[in-house]
Amino acid sequence: MSGRLPPLNPLKAFEAAARLGSVSAAARELRVTHGAVSHQLRTLEGSLDAVLFDRSGRRLKLTSAGALLLPAVTQAFGGIAAATAQMKRPATTGKLSITCVPALLSFWIVPRLHSFTEQFPDVTLTLAASNDPTQLHSRDVDVSILYGDGNWPDAWTRLWSHLQLFPVASPTLLNSRPLRSMRDLEDHVLLHGDSDGREWNTWLAAADGADLPRRRQHFMGDARFSTEAALYGQGIALGDTITAAKLIADGELLVPFDLGVPANNAFYVACRHEMRAAPIVRVFIDWLFASLEADTLPEPHSMARTILRGRSGKS
Amino acid sequence: MSGRLPPLNPLKAFEAAARLGSVSAAARELRVTHGAVSHQLRTLEGSLDAVLFDRSGRRLKLTSAGALLLPAVTQAFGGIAAATAQMKRPATTGKLSITCVPALLSFWIVPRLHSFTEQFPDVTLTLAASNDPTQLHSRDVDVSILYGDGNWPDAWTRLWSHLQLFPVASPTLLNSRPLRSMRDLEDHVLLHGDSDGREWNTWLAAADGADLPRRRQHFMGDARFSTEAALYGQGIALGDTITAAKLIADGELLVPFDLGVPANNAFYVACRHEMRAAPIVRVFIDWLFASLEADTLPEPHSMARTILRGRSGKS
DNA sequence: CAGTTTATGTGAGAAAAATTCACATAGGAG
DNA sequence: CTCCTATGTGAATTTTTCTCACATAAACTG
Numbered sequence: 046m047s048g049r050l051p052p053l054n055p056l057k058a059f060e061a062a063a064r065l066g067s068v069s070a071a072a073r074e075l076r077v078t079h080g081a082v083s084h085q086l087r088t089l090e091g092s093l094d095a096v097l098f099d100r101s102g103r104r105l106k107l108t109s110a111g112a113l114l115l116p117a118v119t120q121a122f123g124g125i126a127a128a129t130a131q132m133k134r135p136a137t138t139g140k141l142s143i144t145c146v147p148a149l150l151s152f153w154i155v156p157r158l159h160s161f162t163e164q165f166p167d168v169t170l171t172l173a174a175s176n177d178p179t180q181l182h183s184r185d186v187d188v189s190i191l192y193g194d195g196n197w198p199d200a201w202t203r204l205w206s207h208l209q210l211f212p213v214a215s216p217t218l219l220n221s222r223p224l225r226s227m228r229d230l231e232d233h234v235l236l237h238g239d240s241d242g243r244e245w246n247t248w249l250a251a252a253d254g255a256d257l258p259r260r261r262q263h264f265m266g267d268a269r270f271s272t273e274a275a276l277y278g279q280g281i282a283l284g285d286t287i288t289a290a291k292l293i294a295d296g297e298l299l300v301p302f303d304l305g306v307p308a309n310n311a312f313y314v315a316c317r318h319e320m321r322a323a324p325i326v327r328v329f330i331d332w333l334f335a336s337l338e339a340d341t342l343p344e345p346h347s348m349a350r351t352i353l354r355g356r357s358g359k360s
Numbered sequence: 361m362s363g364r365l366p367p368l369n370p371l372k373a374f375e376a377a378a379r380l381g382s383v384s385a386a387a388r389e390l391r392v393t394h395g396a397v398s399h400q401l402r403t404l405e406g407s408l409d410a411v412l413f414d415r416s417g418r419r420l421k422l423t424s425a426g427a428l429l430l431p432a433v434t435q436a437f438g439g440i441a442a443a444t445a446q447m448k449r450p451a452t453t454g455k456l457s458i459t460c461v462p463a464l465l466s467f468w469i470v471p472r473l474h475s476f477t478e479q480f481p482d483v484t485l486t487l488a489a490s491n492d493p494t495q496l497h498s499r500d501v502d503v504s505i506l507y508g509d510g511n512w513p514d515a516w517t518r519l520w521s522h523l524q525l526f527p528v529a530s531p532t533l534l535n536s537r538p539l540r541s542m543r544d545l546e547d548h549v550l551l552h553g554d555s556d557g558r559e560w561n562t563w564l565a566a567a568d569g570a571d572l573p574r575r576r577q578h579f580m581g582d583a584r585f586s587t588e589a590a591l592y593g594q595g596i597a598l599g600d601t602i603t604a605a606k607l608i609a610d611g612e613l614l615v616p617f618d619l620g621v622p623a624n625n626a627f628y629v630a631c632r633h634e635m636r637a638a639p640i641v642r643v644f645i646d647w648l649f650a651s652l653e654a655d656t657l658p659e660p661h662s663m664a665r666t667i668l669r670g671r672s673g674k675s
Numbered sequence: 676c677a678g679t680t681t682a683t684g685t686g687a688g689a690a691a692a693a694t695t696c697a698c699a700t701a702g703g704a705g
Numbered sequence: 706c707t708c709c710t711a712t713g714t715g716a717a718t719t720t721t722t723c724t725c726a727c728a729t730a731a732a733c734t735g
Contacts, residue, residue: 050437051444053368054692054722068683081723083684088721095447103682103731110447117443121436122365128432129366132410132425369693369721383712396694398713403692418702418711682731692721702711 051092058085059097060118063111066104138167139325142185146192147174148238148268148288149312154190156291161332168325176267181315187326188316190333195313202315203330206287206337209305210248213275213284213298224281224301227254234261234280238268244283244308251306272298287312366407373400374412375433378426381419453482454640457500461507462489463553463583463603464627469505471606476647483640491582496630502641503631505648510628517630518645521602521652524620525563528590528599528613539596539616542569549576549595553583559598559623566621587613602627 061071062082072079090097097111107115145154150172161170173186178197181189195202214224214233223229235245242264249255263280265271272289275282276297284298285308292298314333320326376386377397387394405412412426422430460469465487476485488501493512496504510517529539529548538544550560557579564570578595580586587604590597591612599613600623607613629648635641 050372050441052721053372056440057365057368069681077722078724079683080685080725084722087684093444093447100683105683113447114443117439121439124432124436125371126365128429129408132408132428367692384710392693393695394712395696395714399693402713415712420712676735678734680731680733682729684728684730686725686727688723688725690721690723692719694717694719696715696717698715699713700711701713702709704709705707 052088055085055089055092056118057122058082059089059111060115060122062086062098062105063107063115064119066106068105140169140171141325141329142171142173142187143189143329144173144175144177144180144186145190146176146267146312147270148272149190149192150174151269152272152288152291157336160336161329164332165328168328170329174269178315182317187320187323188314188329191313191315193310193313195311197313197315199318200315201318201321202313205312205314205333207311208285208287208308210244210283210285210308211300211305212248212281212302213272213289213293213300214281215276215278216296216299218275218278218280219299219301227252227257230254230281231258231260234263235259236271236274236280236282237262237264238266238271238283240264240266247309248283248304248306252302252304367403370400370404370407371433372437373397374404374426375430375437377401377413377420378422378430379434381421383420455484455486456640456644457486457488457502458504458644459488459490459492459495459501460505461491461582461627462585463587464505464507465489466584467587467603467606472651475651476644479647480643483643485644489584493630497632502635502638503629503644506628506630508625508628510626512628512630514633515630516633516636517628520627520629520648522626523600523602523623525559525598525600525623526615526620527563527596527617528587528604528608528615529596530591530593531611531614533593533595534614534616542567542572545569545596546573546575549578550574551586551589551595551597552577552579553586553598555579555581562624563598563619563621567617567619 058071058075058081061074062068065071065074068082068086069079072082075082086098093110093114095110096108097114099106099108151174154172158170161168173180175189176192178189178191178193180186181191181197181200190205191197195204212230218233222232224233237245242262245262246255249257261280263271263274265274265282268283268285268288271282272284272292274280275284276292281301284293284300286305289298293300314330316326316330373386373390373396376389377383380386380389383397383401384394387397390397401413408425408429410425411423412429414421414423466489469487473485476483488495490504491507493504493506493508495501496506496512496515505520506512510519527545533548537547539548552560557577560577561570564572576595578586578589580589580597583598583600583603586597587599587607589595590599591607596616599608599615601620604613608615629645631641631645
């Protein structure tokens with residue numbers, strides 16, 4: 046601070062008295078006696094060696110010197126008040142706009158939303174199913190959860206979770222059409238969650254089924270739809286350790302093979318740099334990581350247990 | 361003040377400590393002990409219920425909350441310091457940068473500069489001969505005195521003086537080559553102060569000499585040079601009631617004709633809006649108007665007296 | 676006009692905030 | 706390891722802020 050500041054507390058009394066044009070009104074606002082305000086004004090005038098008020102009537106009128114000072118003081122105190130109010134604003138109040146890869150939104154976040162709502166009842170979420178990274182930079186989006194390689198420029202990004210891929214199917218389908226070998230897979234419809242079949246290829250390659258004839262297959266657009274189709278018994282989809290975990294735990298999907306492969310991509314949390322410091326954004330992100338941490342995958346039934354063995358074999 | 365302010369004196373310690381990254385450096389700057397600063401920071405943190413510094417090393421590092429607060433405080437105190445410094449700065453000290461139409465600068469302001477200097481010995485003037493209105497908006501220019509129609513947008517402008525135009529010549533020239541009629545004017549060189557001869561045309565039209573043959577004439581670039589050429593006996597220039605007044609009063613220029621015409625343009629004082637409130641600018645402008653007011657045109661010799669009669673006839 | 680209400684001013688004393696002082700702990704450099 | 710220099714902290718001291726009671730004066734009312 047290159048210059049010397051006048052006494053700041055008397056400056057507070059000055060601002061109130063000048064704004065209200067009255068010592069007693071300023072005293073009421075500041076919750077002190079009028080004598081305190083009067084003393085402070087005198088102190089300030091002495092410090093600045095300037096007469097700030099014309100006191101020829103019952104009301105205070107600013108002198109030209111006082112009029113010179115008031116706008117700067119008004120703005121200064123306004124800025125400080127605003128900054129401290131911003132600091133005090135609960136991080137647990139307000140609106141948050143989130144985009145999230147569709148499968149994660151449907152099968153992970155939506156089922157856990159009650160946990161967030163209970164902890165932060167005053168936060169309103171606006172959720173949009175999207176894996177489009179360009180939306181990261183939209184002013185209408187506060188946080189994005191994306192599935193990809195994590196390379197999104199000019200944004201704050203943090204890895205949320207890796208995942209393993211493996212075939213999943215509904216109990217109903219597997220009852221009517223057993224699936225015990227790679228050969229049996231040939232008789233089923235393969236449900237793709239990506240657009241080029243790359244993830245199924247990865248799994249099949251690891252399972253020595255790379256040259257399995259692709260009799261029937263559908264490309265469902267995204268993993269949410271491929272998973273939903275599997276739930277409806279339309280075929281075999283590739284589930285993963287995150288989005289399919291609850292469905293597997295609940296017995297809605299079964300895991301017929303003892304093999305999971307790491308996905309090339311992962312889930313990341315991302316937001317614009319300037320949003321990272323926003324308390325409400327941090328609250329959500331912290332909740333997301335905490336939920337993942339606390340998310341103890343329940344003991345799945347026997348088929349799902351084989352996944353865990355496959356994973357430990359790879360590490 | 362709609363919000364409640366944090367304690368302002370502790371905020372002063374916060375700003376210094378954050379800026380310097382050190383309790384003891386802040387103490388030195390504020391001229392208190394380090395203990396005082398430490399106590400103040402604790403007081404502020406308690407008041408705001410926020411940790412403002414990371415103290416894991418010997419140096420202070422701002423937390424995110426502290427980083428949120430600092431810019432607002434820096435700006436606030438900066439504004440207050442600037443306003444109080446402005447209040448304390450005498451209006452009669454400092455530097456002033458002025459542009460002025462060349463003839464007025466040479467023949468009016470420069471001869472009167474001692475008057476300004478005597479009254480305001482601590483004001484340093486930087487003078488530039490220019491009638492370019494675009495310089496009005498330059499940050500390097502505080503005040504401009506312009507000759508024109510007064511229509512300069514986005515600036516504060518005030519009419520300073522109208523003027524009358526009439527031919528002037530040196531006594532030496534008139535001795536060797538008398539000038540008693542419009543016919544005699546034909547044998548002289550006409551000296552133009554403008555670029556298109558418009559002002560001579562105006563005078564000649566009023567003197568019924570519009571069709572006078574233009575045997576010899578020079579365009580001098582501006583009225584200062586045309587007036588100087590007249591002083592050197594190079595020809596007949598158009599003088600005016602302001603810039604030529606002193607030269608006429610001193611007998612350096614004579615007024616051979618009993619006719620003056622109002623100029624289409626006038627002299628104006630102008631400056632940027634934000635400069636208008638600057639005390640030092642007001643000091644100069646006030647001096648300018650006061651000098652014009654106090655400028656009693658001395659009783660000119662007989663030829664110059666005819667101008668006055670011509671003027672009263674037109675009003 | 677007189678009386679009443681309400682405004683700001685002021686000195687002395689009380690209360691709160693700011694500061695010093697002395698001791699303490701700890702980080703960092705050589 | 707020692708030494709230097711950093712911040713922390715409680716108690717005492719100093720300074721600032723505030724209250725209280727009295728004062729003067731402007732403005733209002735009947």
